[in-house]
Amino acid sequence: MEYQEKHLAENIRNDMGMNEEELQEMREADVDDETLHALSLAGRVEWKKRILYYANLLNSEMKKILDNELALGNRISDAHCxxxxxxxxxxxxxxxFKGNYKEQNVKYTKGNDPHYWFEDYTSLNQPRHMILH
Incomplete structure (x- = not known):
């Protein structure tokens, strides 16, 4: 597979949350690249909706931090529950993080573990909400 095709396949797989096996199954089922690309775009829309949905569920202190980070030019790369x-x-x-925050009921931790994340702000109330990098 040429670089460009491989890169497209990786983007499609990542955008749709597919693993290599699932992508290969779709190819073997004669799903063409155009259809895969359309599915990828639909997957991106759903992914963005999911991120917005979860970001809106953050408590007020965490929303302040997130809003400030976005205003400073940072971007959300993912969100989960x-x-x-x-x-x-x-x-x-x-x-x-581009800012330094001292919100009430929020704790800052510098973890610096490249396998997980480097730093986070975590709410002290339950359920815990986290903003990670």
């Missing part, structure tokens, strides 16, 4: 516990929301930023 139910980690570290049921009902938790965590939002991952694309870059290091």
């Amino acid at each position: 139910d980690y570290p516990e049921q009902g938790s929301i965590h939002v991952t930023l694309a870059e290091k």
